[in-house]
Amino acid sequence: MSDRLYFLFGDIVSNLVTGALAALVCHLMVSLGWNMILAMLIGMPVGMFLALVLGLLVFYRHFGVNEVMVPTMLTGMLSGMLISMLVAMQPVSVLLSTGLGAAIGLICLGFCNYCDSLIRGKASKSENGV
Amino acid sequence: MDQITKRKWDKAAKSFDYMAGIGAEKRWAPRKRALFSHMDGEILFLALGTGLDIEFFPEHKTITAIDISARMLEVAKPRIADYAGTINALEMDVHDLDFPDNHFDQIYTSCTFCSVPQPVEGLKTLYRVLKPGGKLRMFEHTGSHFQPFKFMMDIMTPISGKLGPEMNRNTTENVSLAGFRILAVENIYMDIVKTITAEKPEQST
Numbered sequence: 343m344s345d346r347l348y349f350l351f352g353d354i355v356s357n358l359v360t361g362a363l364a365a366l367v368c369h370l371m372v373s374l375g376w377n378m379i380l381a382m383l384i385g386m387p388v389g390m391f392l393a394l395v396l397g398l399l400v401f402y403r404h405f406g407v408n409e410v411m412v413p414t415m416l417t418g419m420l421s422g423m424l425i426s427m428l429v430a431m432q433p434v435s436v437l438l439s440t441g442l443g444a445a446i447g448l449i450c451l452g453f454c455n456y457c458d459s460l461i462r463g464k465a466s467k468s469e470n471g472v
Numbered sequence: 473m474d475q476i477t478k479r480k481w482d483k484a485a486k487s488f489d490y491m492a493g494i495g496a497e498k499r500w501a502p503r504k505r506a507l508f509s510h511m512d513g514e515i516l517f518l519a520l521g522t523g524l525d526i527e528f529f530p531e532h533k534t535i536t537a538i539d540i541s542a543r544m545l546e547v548a549k550p551r552i553a554d555y556a557g558t559i560n561a562l563e564m565d566v567h568d569l570d571f572p573d574n575h576f577d578q579i580y581t582s583c584t585f586c587s588v589p590q591p592v593e594g595l596k597t598l599y600r601v602l603k604p605g606g607k608l609r610m611f612e613h614t615g616s617h618f619q620p621f622k623f624m625m626d627i628m629t630p631i632s633g634k635l636g637p638e639m640n641r642n643t644t645e646n647v648s649l650a651g652f653r654i655l656a657v658e659n660i661y662m663d664i665v666k667t668i669t670a671e672k673p674e675q676s677t
Contacts, residue, residue, distance in 0.1 A: 406500075409665070464657070465659050
């Protein structure tokens with residue numbers, strides 16, 4: 343497998359797994375009827391913490407640190423927030439929550455790659471903060 | 473010598489290669505190799521760590537390399553021995569470099585200034601030991617100027633700083649604050665992983 347495919351595979355898997363796991367944990371943690379703002383505020387750090395733990399234990403070693411950390415932290419944050427809100431507002435199956443979490447992971451990865459394509463390359467002086 | 477930083481990295485020495493040894497190095501290999509290909513003259517490299525960067529050094533160079541952690545340098549020994557050139561590895565704190573003024577032609581760093589406790593002071597010390605007209609070439613990860621990445625890196629830094637690097641440093645600005653003239657900044661991943669090339673102005677002493 344070429345390096346490019348290897349890292350593409352790693353990026354996809356790490357975000358799918360992080361999104362799904364953050365969603366699963368938040369689904370199990372939050373109950374129907376919770377205040378949705380409270381659920382969102384709890385889900386956010388939980389998702390980010392899970393992303394960090396998964397990264398440290400599994401993904402950073404194999405697929406790189408910053409390039410994995412940034413999208414997976416975003417995935418953990420958004421998956422935790424959105425799934426917690428959803429579960430607080432309406433009955434949702436575990437399967438749906440987990441699937442939505444994984445989908446959030448893919449969207450976050452796409453967003454980060456898009457941002458990277460805009461920012462990468464020679465920086466202007468104003469971007470340097472100098 | 474900063475004993476707190478030294479202890480932190482001494483502690484990290486055993487597991488450092490496990491965490492950073494495959495993904496990050498493989499991902500950054502072409503960029504690091506390109507940056508280090510400019511090595512010439514009297515060279516200072518910091519921080520050598522466990523020597524993961526040595527494989528990207530061009531051959532037949534004489535390099536003075538420092539690290540604050542003796543345990544990191546201990547792990548680096550086989551890599552230093554395998555290098556087709558000379559690496560003089562020294563245990564030293566960047567804040568307190570034991571080299572004369574205007575001594576080096578070039579200084580290289582690799583993911584260093586995310587961990588130096590007083591980055592501007594450390595960079596000023598590099599400025600002192602670099603010859604006028606000498607180049608500072610850095611491969612660093614920094615904070616981001618863009619949201620939501622800036623927010624995430626700001627809230628991660630208190631945790632990551634305990635284990636090793638800080639995630640939200642503004643190294644480019646720090647280089648400028650230390651007196652260097654920035655020649656180029658190239659973003660490698662967003663504005664988070666980047667190379668910085670700077671120069672000590674000729675008229676400086």
